[in-house]
Amino acid sequence: MKHLRRPARRALLVVHVSVSVAWLGLSLGLLTLGITAYTTQDPTLTEAAYRVMKVFADWLLAPVALPTLGSGLVLSLGTPWGLARHRWVWIKFWITLATAAATVFALRPEITHAAASGVPDSSLVAAPVVSTSAYLFMTAISVLKPWGLTRRGRRLREAARSGKAVDAPAPLRRA
Template identity: 35%
Template sequence: MIMTPGLRKFALTAHIIFSIGWLGAVISFLALVITALITEDAQTVAAIWIAMESIGWFAIVPLALASLLTGLVMAIGTPWGLFRHYWVLFKFLLTILTTIILLLNMGTVSYLADISAESRSIELAGMRGELIHAGGGLLVLLVITILSIYKPRGMTRYGLRKQHQQRNKPVQP
C-alpha cells in the first residue's frame, strides 16, 4: 500500500524528527560519559550515572523505537519498499541491531545508576564501556543518516524482480 503524498510527508517528518532526536540524545549521553571520565569527583560521577539512566530510558529508548517504527512505515508505505533496495534494508537492519544493543545495555546502565545512587562512589569501570557503546551508537546513527541522504544504487533480487514485473505488466485502459 502506497501512502498518499500528505500522509507520506507526515510520516517522513515524524521519522526525521525521531531520528534526529535519537542522534541528539546519544550525543548528550556521550557528553555525560566523557564528563564522568575526566572528573575526579565521586558525587559528580554518581549523578552522571543517574542522568544517563534517565536520558537512556526517557529519551534514547523511546526515540529509537519511534525511529524504528516510523522507518518501517516509510519503507512499507513508499515505493522504496523494505526489501527492494540494499540501502533501505541495510538501514533497517542497522536500526534493529542498534536498538537491541541499546535495550541490552540499558540494564547495565540502570544497575550501575542504582549502585551509584546508593553508595555515591565512583564506578568508572562501567563508564569506559559506555564510552564504547555511545561512540559506536553515534557512529552507526551517522552511517544510517548518510545512507538516507546518498541512497546508494543497487537493488536486491526481490527489488529487481518486482521492477521487472511492473515493467511487463499490461496497461489497463
C-alpha cells in the same frame, strides 16, 4: 501494503526524521555524560553523570528508538522504496533494529547498574560511540542512497516492465 498518500507520507517523514535526529542527539548527550563520568576524578560528578544518563535511559531511549523503527518501517512499506527493494533501505532497517534492541536490552540495564554503583565504566563511553557512528552512517546512506537494488528489487522492476506479477500468489492447480 498500499502506498501512503502524499500528506500521510510527508507527515510520517517529518515524524521519522524528527525522532531519528532526537535519537542521534540523545546518543551524543549520553556520550558526553559517559566521557565525563569516566574521565573525571570527582566521584560525585561520576555519580551525577550516571544518574542523568539513567534519567535519559528511563524516559527517552525507548520512546525515541521505537518510533524511529516503527516510522521507518511504515515509510519503507508504504512508499515505492520498499523494505527489501533497495540495499540502503534494507541495511538501515537492520541497523535500526539492532541499535534499538541494544538500546533497550543492553544499554539501559548497563546505565542502571552504573547509576547504582557510581563506578566509572568504559562500556558507557563505547556504546554511545558505536550508536552515534551507526546513526551518522544511516544518515549518510539516507542522503546518498548507495548500492542500488536488491535481488528482489531487480525482480520487481523486471516484473513491472514485463507486466508480470512477481508477488502474486501462484494459481491453484486442480488434480
